[in-house]
Amino acid sequence: xxxxxxxxxxxxxxxxxxxxxxxxxxxxxxxxxxxxxxxxxxxxxxxxxxxxxxxxxxxxxxxxxxxxxxxxxxxxxxxxxxxxxxxxxxxxxxxxxxxxxxxxxxxxxxxxxxxxxxxxxxxxxxxxxxxxxxxxxxxxxxxxxxxxxxxxxxxxxxxxxxxxxxxxxxxxxxxxxxxxxxxxxxxxxxxxxxxxxxxxxxxxxxxxxxxxxxxxxxxxxxxxxxxxxxxxxxxxxxxxxxxxxxxxxxxxxxxxxxxxxxxxxxxxxxxxxxxxxxxxxxxxxxxxxxx
Amino acid sequence: xxxxxxxxxxxxxxxxxxxxxxxxxxxxxxxxxxxxxxxxxxxxxxxxxxxxxxxxxxxxxxxxxxxxxxxxxxxxxxxxxxxxxxxxxxxxxxxxxxxxxxxxxxxxxxxxxxxxxxxxxxxxxxxxxxxxxxxxxxxxxxxxxxxxxxxxxxxxxxxxxxxxxxxxxxxxxxxxxxxxxxxxxxxxxxxxxxxxxxxxxxxxxxxxxxxxxxxxxxxxxxxxxxxxxxxxxxxxxxxxxxxxxxxxxxxxxxxxxxxxxxxxxxxxxxxxxxxxxxxxxxxxxxxxxxxxxxxxxxxxxxxxxxxxxxxxxxxxxxxxxxxxxxxxxxxxxxxxxxxxxxxxxxxxxxxxxxxxxxxxxxxxxxxxxxxxxxxxxxxxxx
Amino acid sequence: xxxxxxxxxxxxxxxxxxxxxxxxxxxxxxxxxxxxxxxxxxxxxxxxxxxxxxxxxxxxxxxxxxxxxxxxxxxxxxxxxxxxxxxxxxxxxxxxxxxxxxxxxxxxxxxxxxxxxxxxxxxxxxxxxxxxxxxxxxxxxxxxxxxxxxxxxxxxxxxxxxxxxxxxxxxxxxxxxxxxxxxxxxxxxxxxxxxxxxxxxxxxxxxxxxxxxxxxxxxxxxxxxxxxxxxxxxxxxxxxxxxxxxxxxxxxxxxxxxxxxxxxxxxxxxxxxxxxxxxxxxxxxxxxxxxxxxxxxxxxxxxxxxxxxxxxxxxxxxxxxxxx
Numbered sequence: 001x002x003x004x005x006x007x008x009x010x011x012x013x014x015x016x017x018x019x020x021x022x023x024x025x026x027x028x029x030x031x032x033x034x035x036x037x038x039x040x041x042x043x044x045x046x047x048x049x050x051x052x053x054x055x056x057x058x059x060x061x062x063x064x065x066x067x068x069x070x071x072x073x074x075x076x077x078x079x080x081x082x083x084x085x086x087x088x089x090x091x092x093x094x095x096x097x098x099x100x101x102x103x104x105x106x107x108x109x110x111x112x113x114x115x116x117x118x119x120x121x122x123x124x125x126x127x128x129x130x131x132x133x134x135x136x137x138x139x140x141x142x143x144x145x146x147x148x149x150x151x152x153x154x155x156x157x158x159x160x161x162x163x164x165x166x167x168x169x170x171x172x173x174x175x176x177x178x179x180x181x182x183x184x185x186x187x188x189x190x191x192x193x194x195x196x197x198x199x200x201x202x203x204x205x206x207x208x209x210x211x212x213x214x215x216x217x218x219x220x221x222x223x224x225x226x227x228x229x230x231x232x233x234x235x236x237x238x239x240x241x242x243x244x245x246x247x248x249x250x251x252x253x254x255x256x257x258x259x260x261x262x263x264x265x266x267x268x269x270x271x272x273x274x275x276x277x278x279x280x281x282x283x284x285x286x287x288x289x290x291x
Numbered sequence: 292x293x294x295x296x297x298x299x300x301x302x303x304x305x306x307x308x309x310x311x312x313x314x315x316x317x318x319x320x321x322x323x324x325x326x327x328x329x330x331x332x333x334x335x336x337x338x339x340x341x342x343x344x345x346x347x348x349x350x351x352x353x354x355x356x357x358x359x360x361x362x363x364x365x366x367x368x369x370x371x372x373x374x375x376x377x378x379x380x381x382x383x384x385x386x387x388x389x390x391x392x393x394x395x396x397x398x399x400x401x402x403x404x405x406x407x408x409x410x411x412x413x414x415x416x417x418x419x420x421x422x423x424x425x426x427x428x429x430x431x432x433x434x435x436x437x438x439x440x441x442x443x444x445x446x447x448x449x450x451x452x453x454x455x456x457x458x459x460x461x462x463x464x465x466x467x468x469x470x471x472x473x474x475x476x477x478x479x480x481x482x483x484x485x486x487x488x489x490x491x492x493x494x495x496x497x498x499x500x501x502x503x504x505x506x507x508x509x510x511x512x513x514x515x516x517x518x519x520x521x522x523x524x525x526x527x528x529x530x531x532x533x534x535x536x537x538x539x540x541x542x543x544x545x546x547x548x549x550x551x552x553x554x555x556x557x558x559x560x561x562x563x564x565x566x567x568x569x570x571x572x573x574x575x576x577x578x579x580x581x582x583x584x585x586x587x588x589x590x591x592x593x594x595x596x597x598x599x600x601x602x603x604x605x606x607x608x609x610x611x612x613x614x615x616x617x618x619x620x621x622x623x624x625x626x627x628x629x630x631x632x633x634x635x636x637x638x639x640x641x642x643x644x645x646x647x648x649x650x651x652x653x654x655x656x657x658x659x660x661x662x663x664x665x666x667x668x669x670x671x672x673x
Numbered sequence: 674x675x676x677x678x679x680x681x682x683x684x685x686x687x688x689x690x691x692x693x694x695x696x697x698x699x700x701x702x703x704x705x706x707x708x709x710x711x712x713x714x715x716x717x718x719x720x721x722x723x724x725x726x727x728x729x730x731x732x733x734x735x736x737x738x739x740x741x742x743x744x745x746x747x748x749x750x751x752x753x754x755x756x757x758x759x760x761x762x763x764x765x766x767x768x769x770x771x772x773x774x775x776x777x778x779x780x781x782x783x784x785x786x787x788x789x790x791x792x793x794x795x796x797x798x799x800x801x802x803x804x805x806x807x808x809x810x811x812x813x814x815x816x817x818x819x820x821x822x823x824x825x826x827x828x829x830x831x832x833x834x835x836x837x838x839x840x841x842x843x844x845x846x847x848x849x850x851x852x853x854x855x856x857x858x859x860x861x862x863x864x865x866x867x868x869x870x871x872x873x874x875x876x877x878x879x880x881x882x883x884x885x886x887x888x889x890x891x892x893x894x895x896x897x898x899x900x901x902x903x904x905x906x907x908x909x910x911x912x913x914x915x916x917x918x919x920x921x922x923x924x925x926x927x928x929x930x931x932x933x934x935x936x937x938x939x940x941x942x943x944x945x946x947x948x949x950x951x952x953x954x955x956x957x958x959x960x961x962x963x964x965x966x967x968x969x970x971x972x973x974x975x976x977x978x979x980x981x982x983x984x985x986x987x988x989x990x991x992x993x994x995x996x997x
């Protein structure tokens with residue numbers, strides 16, 4: 001039992017990070033039909049912004065702020081202006097190729113201009129372990145979970161309780177109608193890119209102390225976020241959260257009780273099952289196809 | 292018409308560029324094929340930087356037999372197909388010897404080609420299979436898994452006196468090869484494998500693996516992972532309070548893992564094939580110079596690259612000419628001592644299969660540093 | 674294109690036959706790799722470019738074909754039997770993978786195929802009794818033809834080239850047939866195709882099966898070309914790379930895969946003059962290329978050379994969906 005709780009708690013902590021990454025992924029899809037295959041690299045990169053800032057003498061809190069700011073600018077504004085905007089009207093696939101190339105570009109740049117070696121990354125909290133029903137949880141995991149939940153709640157409030165949020169939702173659901181209603185669609189789309197830039201930076205700050213900063217980190221993270229987004233529902237923020245948590249827990253349970261060699265397979269099988277039998281995702285809404 | 296013509300000239304230009312000829316003036320062409328991008332980038336980069344140091348030292352001192360070493364380094368992208376292409380590219384330019392690759396799969400594909408071309412290949416791969424193919428042109432720079440695993444096994448059997456052991460390994464060719472060799476050695480010594488846990492490259496969460504380990508209740512745990520995964524595993528093992536001794540081979544006791552694990556590596560023990568912490572002055576001096584030049588701590592692959600170049604220099608000076616075939620003949624059975632060639636750092640001997648024999652060490656992590664507790668003699672001197 | 678067709682094809686033919694005599698073995702290896710990957714990309718172009726079914730699993734089919742040939746020839750089977758069997762196996766698996774396409778479309782289909790690709794990788798790696806696991810399989814022999822060994826680089830290039838020519842001629846012929854038109858109808862408007870009495874179900878499955886078969890056949894050449902295969906060679910990266918070839922070349926255009934594969938194989942090699950930074954430069958070029966010609970290189974050429982004519986058939990891009 002203790003071990004089951006251990007698996008559950010650790011899985012939730014890891015899953016919360018997947019969820020953070022997955023949310024941005026779904027946001028971009030909803031507002032701009034961008035399937036961002038560089039999302040994992042987007043999480044890898046801010047850690048290096050922070051490390052670079054600390055190397056020139058910035059204290060952790062300042063470096064973290066610089067990291068988030070740079071991430072919002074580079075991965076939010078620049079990404080949208082330079083890559084997504086010119087390509088949006090050409091459909092999904094050319095943009096998919098571009099984000100795949102972008103992921104290679106980011107990985108190689110970090111490797112060549114920073115280091116190929118994994119780097120230790122400062123933790124926002126002291127390394128302490130908490131005991132809980134026979135399971136051990138690091139304080140860090142609890143903080144990760146808390147920050148993730150807070151971020152998601154804040155995002156939920158923004159999207160549902162503010163005028164701005166409702167405009168963004170309208171843009172996501174039907175850009176044409178939104179435009180007729182006088183919503184500045186372009187700006188709303190930009191906001192989702194900014195939010196994604198901030199989310200990946202937060203995810204980076206949270207996961208790098210555990211995961212260590214390395215140029216290849218994005219590969220596994222991006223895949224996990226991708227699976228989480230689809231299981232939960234590709235067009236719903238809430239779904240991405242559920243998907244992330246499910247994935248984190250499922251990963252642990254299947255590795256512990258089923259097969260460690262095939263641990264990567266279970267989430268994929270579930271993903272296929274979800275798409276075939278509930279293509280809108282566990283919490284997603286039904287999409288109608290334009291004929 | 293125009294389109295096709297343009298394409299054709301592009302193709303021709305591309306292949307022409309790719310096959311750039313190298314200068315022949317008093318240089319010796321010894322290219323390297325290494326993992327500079329992709330999954331093997333850390334190993335490949337270390338190997339390259341180690342080589343660069345040796346090459347600069349040798350060139351500054353006048354080269355080999357008066358020839359400057361010319362070593363372009365080509366990236367394999369950690370992929371076997373690309374390795375083959377890059378090796379073909381350098382073979383087209385008649386190299387004297389070839390260095391790399393480090394990934395065993397890439398070594399297996401390239402060694403077929405160097406054998407056919409009769410060009411010695413100084414590899415970084417550690418899979419047992421590499422030297423079991425009667426290939427007279429392949430030379431290792433570190434122990435194959437068939438030599439390192441018995442040393443670990445002896446340690447677990449004789450010093451830890453374990454009756455059962457759990458294995459945690461990374462599921463790629465490196466990890467699988469190590470795990471298979473290790474399991475065989477354990478069976479030979481009558482030690483029970485209590486748990487056999489496969490992990491993924493880039494795995495974030497090791498809690499399930501450590502939970503399984505706890506359930507297995509083994510007398511010792513053998514950990515065979517890459518650097519970052521080793522560090523993550525150690526953190527999780529410490530968190531969940533694993534009591535059994537954690538045993539590793541080279542990587543687990545490396546300074547990089549100790550730094551990354553931040554305290555969780557304390558008390559880890561095991562066998563170290565090549566280490567910058569070896570109680571040998573030449574090795575430590577090399578490590579310091581390396582750190583100064585490249586600004587990171589060199590791992591065993593750096594030493595492999597460095598000593599590999601000096602191995603070529605020594606053998607070449609013994610035969611007195613740049614003759615690939617004569618090199619391969621002479622290098623089998625050769626012993627090089629630091630007295631004869633300081634750059635070899637530690638006495639080394641290459642046997643008839645191209646396997647290397649050196650002293651190695653048993654170590655332990657104490658106060659955030661690797662501490663060598665025992666030096667194991669060369670196999671041939673037992 | 675049609676006007677220039679014969680002369681352009683003749684020149685391409687002369688070049689394809691003459692080039693290996695001018696090149697060193699490295700160049701021959703590269704153009705052999707080009708031929709092999711082109712076959713796989715033609716398959717993907719069939720599924721994606723013509724029939725509009727997004728597949729991100731083409732790399733897995735190359736893998737299945739490669740493993741079939743490597744394992745069977747190692748067990749003593751003749752190469753060409755193993756080669757055909759690899760293609761046949763991919764036909765069956767591709768047909769089965771087509772079933773999800775009957776339920777979901779577009780990006781959902783992409784996700785299913787992407788998951789399938791990773792599952793195939795896991796099976797190749799974990800089922801060691803069958804595939805030798807992560808150790809891979811080294812030394813697949815190149816075939817003998819009428820008693821002549823094709824072990825030599827140039828000889829094997831001609832094997833690859835001959836098979837490429839054969840398969841592209843078959844594809845060309847098929848695209849001219851009612852089948853090809855059915856595929857395009859499927860892409861352009863599946864519901865109208867259905868209402869016109871087209872058995873969309875059968876054609877969807879067929880598009881998957883045929884595209885996958887070409888992937889498998891390419892794999893059957895990949896194994897003896899590289900002479901070492903491991904599960905990692907056929908991971909998502911390979912699928913992404915093939916997708917890149919189709920899109921960069923010009924999706925839905927017959928010669929798109931030829932040009933796309935040329936770019937994907939040769940461009941990184943040319944960029945090696947940038948030494949350590951070559952992959953950065955390569956990635957940048959791909960991005961620039963996509964931003965400036967999202968319809969692919971051939972799309973750009975058509976725009977540049979035929980500005981006055983009617984626009985070419987729309988490339989198979991996923992159409993943005995309206996969500997309500």
